[in-house]
Amino acid sequence: MKVTQQLARTQELDGWVGYNDGGQKTWLDMNCREGSLLTDGDETSHVRTKHAEAQDGFGFDVADLLDGGEGEEDDGDEAFIALKQAAAFRKNTNLKGTTLKKGGGFQSMGLNGNLLRAITKKGFKVPTPIQRKTIPLILQRKDLLAMARTGSGKTAAFLIPMVQTLKAHSANMGARALILSPSRELAIQTLSVTKDFTRGTDLKTMLCVGGDSLNEQFANMSANPDIIIATPGRFLHLLVEMNLNVTGLSKMQYVVFDEADRLFEMGFAAQLEEILHSLPPTRQTLLFSATLPSSVTEFVRAGCQDPILIRLDADTKISPDLEAAVFSVKGAEKLGTLLHILHDVIKIPTGLPEGVTDLSENPSKKRKRGGADSSHEKQKTSPYATIVFTSTKHDVEFLQTMLTHAGFAVSYVYGSLDQTARKTQVENFRRGRSNILVVTDVAARGIDIPLLSNTINYSFPATPKLYVHRVGRVARAGMRGWAYSLVKDTDVPYLLDLQLFLSQKLILGKEGKGAPNYTTDMVVGAPVRSKVENYTEWLNKLLSDESDLAALQRVSEKAEKLYLKTRNSASSQSARRSREVVSSKGFFQVHPLYVASSHKRPSSRSAVPPRVGRTKRRKS
Template sequence: MPGRAASPAMSENEFDITNALFQNDSDSDNEAPAKQAKRQPKAAAPQQLDFLNGGGDDDDEDDEAFIAETQASANRKASNLKGRTVKKGGGFQAMGLNANLLKAITRKGFSVPTPIQRKTIPVIMEDQDVVGMARTGSGKTAAFVIPMIQKLKSHSTQVGARGLILSPSRELALQTLKVVKELGKGTDLKAVLLVGGDSLEEQFSMMAGNPDIVIATPGRFLHLKVEMNLDLSSIRYVVFDEADRLFEMGFAAQLTEILHGLPSTRQTLLFSATLPKSLVEFARAGLQEPTLVRLDTESKISPDLQNAFFSVKSGDKEGALMYILHNVIKMPTGPTEAAQRMKEENASGKSSKFSKKRKRSDDKAINFKESPTKHSTIIFAATKHHVDYLYSLLNEAGFATSYAYGSLDQTARKIQVHNFRTGISNILVVTDVAARGIDIPILANVINYDFPSQAKIFVHRVGRTARAGRTGWSYSLVRDSDAPYLLDLQLFLGRRLVLGREHGDQVNFAEDVVVGGFPRDGLSQSCEWVNKVLDDTVDIAAQRSVASKGEKLYLRTRNAASLESAKRSKEVVSSDNWTALHPLFNDETSQLEAEREKMLARIGGYRPNETIFEVNNRRSGKPENEEALTTIKRVRTTLDSKKKRAQEAKSEFVDDDVPTKSGDADADDAEDGAFSDEDEAGEGAADNMSLASESDLEVTFSSYNQPSNKKAKKEASATSFQNPEYFMSYTPNNTNMAEDRAYGVHSGTNANFAQASRDAAMDLLGDEGSRGFGEPRTMMRWDKRHKKYVSRQNDEDGSKGTRLVRGESGAKIAASFRSGRFDAWKKGKRLTRLPRVGEAETPGLGADLNHYRGGRRFKHNKEQAPKRADPLRGDYDKMKKKNEAAKERQLGKFGGAAAGGKSELKGTDDIRLARNLKQKRREKNARPSRKK
């Protein structure tokens, strides 16, 4: 066979099979003989082509199979070649991190970045300010620690910290320090922890040791900044971790003061579970052209999520919740499988009380991939009092339940959430404030016990389920007073409103808003059980009373629904389909139940044509009341005619004078039951509610205080001096004043933070009070000493009775921050001044930072005798015994060699020297006097 020319170099998408086809040809000159001999045993073709026997029917199939297998093997080899530039998409190796950091990431157990890490780290590496929306457990700590270590690289000998991480609590700061230590093992970076409760003197030494990274709480860091007069001009990297909790806990003034001292060239990162309006304003003021990073799964409803809305009365909500858990979700009672498995292992002795690996064994007993189970359910309540009440009620019913709310202790909250994540409990009862930072990877059901007042809160709640291709359900209890919020949600989602069984069985729970009632028999049985528990258990009844009082405050402080939805809700609630049986309960026995429900609805909605006076008069049959009966009939006829004329006038006014909007079109379609998916008004409403820019709002909608009727328009035109026909404005109509005056925070690209934050902004009500998110308390109290009202905020933050001074930014801070303790510390250390920012560091001042790099931290073991016993005190005998014991040990001020004092025993040389000195003095004193 003649020789074949060498094939050209293969591209990434091509492969050459000529070596396999002509591997037995001695004339082939594709490769050198040595290389060919070297590769001969490795490249064994899985199939041999038979050229001698001719081609059969299976030749084409064999060729296709051979080529496919050769291509697959080539792809496998390409992934293992060394020096190849092709890397796995989305991995840490593709982010340009150094080798030491990659080793630390691998050692910690990170193989693939989480979604928030994959979106955030590349943006941070480009030196952009970032606002990231991430919950606890989503990997947000590593999302800002990994770029920080990559940017700082190694310890700087110049004085000045370069990284600052502010956390809302001591526990979260400790957790962040642990992550920094683990990911920074391959570097010599120094990190310090500054939290309240620790010694100020030790923290003075830490800051004097020139740390690279400072992890602190805002209050203590501001105290040190003011006390030590710190220069923050060297900081390049600032992180506000869980910023929503920072504002909720009242750190707004401290953050403003700290932000004022930071340089303008810094890179600022802000991570938060939610984005309230106060946080958006803070981001606009403190960040430069920020980029909003949030996950689509958290901001949108999954198409695999199915929703069911149930109309209930206020007194039947507890029974409705029990009916959903028992009959709809079919929640099992008693301990879960994970709890039983852990109990069996503890009983068998695998996790002994004195075992060092007890915690690890508890975690290994549970497979995190299998838990939470298919019954895992989150129940959202309005206030912390509702959470306590529902937790007690569900425990009484036998369900494995956990709970969490905002004011719950951090350790207790961690334990409760851990039990739910590991499958020890199936139900988690939470408030919106507590649930905003909880990340649950696998969730089956969401129950809205209290219907949310904003559509964004509903999306935030149900966005936790139906992830990663899984199906999920959300169940919402809707009272008559919650109907306006339900209609707002229906307009926000742009979906069809289905009441009861008005559309028969043609309903889609994933694409429609389906509303209906419960079966009366099952609901009545659940309500009877709840009433029995309340009668038998005094504690649960008391909790319900407290929850009802908290609900009154919650209803007064929640946001109001739109006016159009409030008007439309009256007609929706008054319809018969509002309380009709929900299509979810379609089974064999539902037909009889539906007929029974219709009969009861007709009986309940029956209204006689005659008034009560006419009915009573007809029953008595007395002839003397005939004149009164005639008068009442005449009055009723007059009222009916007036009501009919008013309805006709109203319908004419709506048809002629009021322009039709998308919301009105949706309302009419919902009333007529003829809503169409192809309706352009409905689709436009959904698009406008999802994304809208300021220019679109200004062009599309008028001002909010624009008059709505003709009379108001006349009054407005009479008082205004601007005649639209002759008035000439001093600015063009197409000029945007906000952009012209540089009010915007965007750079003209599509990545507009103002627009993105407008869609993501969401304010949550507090779960134990009427104070809104980030709002200061306005309650006052009478100060008897100064004879005036003062704010109660001073009582809560510990500054009661202290003087406040103005900081550099103008915010009021406690005067105790300038106490002079740093000057006393410098005097005790005999330091005239510390090195300024930019100067070379002093090695001796960094001894206190050895504990970060793994060195031993030495502590003194000083023992001191107690004070002298006071005979007038009640513990005189006890103190006297302590003093006697100290004297025996010869410690403290009683002296002795054991206390470090000079020994009184003299040696031979000391005695000889003392004799000579004594002899000289004697001879000197024995001389005769010069006086005669």
């Protein structure tokens, strides 16, 4: 868009200049050099003086934000950003000397040629809304609180301007950028993306997470890294052990709190504050989050200077490409329903995937000379890639063992699992060596698998935000995917809380007229009971034959009871409504998902899943 041609008229009002850009209003205070960017519900963007806002120290109304105030539209700031960048970008050229495009792509952001090549190689063509809004502001050295749903491209949004600013390795001692992550998996994933963007430069990166060798991390820190990617606990440990006080971190230019809401939910607030006290006040502070708990606002007030809010989470909490189905189950049928979904709904083949001979092999052991790093190996689209979320590590151990007996290729991850084993399990799943990944909520964030097709909530999440983070693993990068949830009568209050949070219509069984919309409606119904009974019968026989598996189940059931006693309570309004929902006819009616294919007879496969090998269906 050529801004100079689109600005139809200009008028001056009390020191403000207004531009009418094709119906979109953008106001710029010509008397201030720095300000806070706000967006109203009428798509009007404002730049206001630092202290024009109220007493809370923010450039936005925190109380309104916590009450669910309106977020900004994707294109509300486009004219302002283009206006501020137009002069700087006009003379930028690419490697061939031709003028860079000004059409809103990465080329129009003034990025250097090496970084543009890395972005192209990564497969990014057009910036996502969060990237389009935040990258220019980060390049202007603004403190940000950016909120967007999981899978919207937040990692690239802070890494691209960081690499652009740091440019090359500094000979002066002291790291210049710190990225804090709530989990080891997310930190490892961020490291992988950072290496992609820093290719062609001599920037040094370092991973600092629990479970890795402290001596090795001491050596890496002494090697003068430019970018440190860390979990708060281990970084603070390193800070104390190496006596890195304010002087040792005096070169720090950036500090990024990735998934800031999760950092506070996991109890890192005290550690984060201590880390902040060790960083220079001139740093740039960036918080990226999917949601905004009140504890984050307290931290922003203490750690940021005139933060700018970029909020894209209000209108779209989950991906519009995600389809969801809720299955009502009775306690004794829950495991049988899980097997039914895997076998008959998703139709995951048993046995190892094609080309895989042994799941225990080290996936990174063999590399072709001159070939790409195995961690960046291109993934194949698989309709079978499925994550199963459960509440405790004992559930993970039991389900992984049971599903392996059922013949599936399964990986698993939970918090106390050895770090080396965690890396191996996640890598097996990422590379398609297994079709199913069973996890606790430690993996609700941080496992970036763009081609993931399905997620199953075996244990229904206790909060709507946790549901959003779980299903955020699916339907990313423009792909479609499914989320299946198993709900017992005791889970219905939490289901109703989620329905209100997502503002979706609740459809029970055959209530709806016509085919329901699985992307916008919350559709509840029972699985096909005959199928579930067959799998339940097979499972009971397996448990009677396998004493070790039966022992794992008993431990899992005890852990589940303890979890249910400690999980948060649902709202009282949802608890009252849940009685009506459970007693309604539609709650246990066959799910509408089966109606569309009711004219097709299911294939006559055995009720007992084969233990090994892949089953081949005959063509009729």
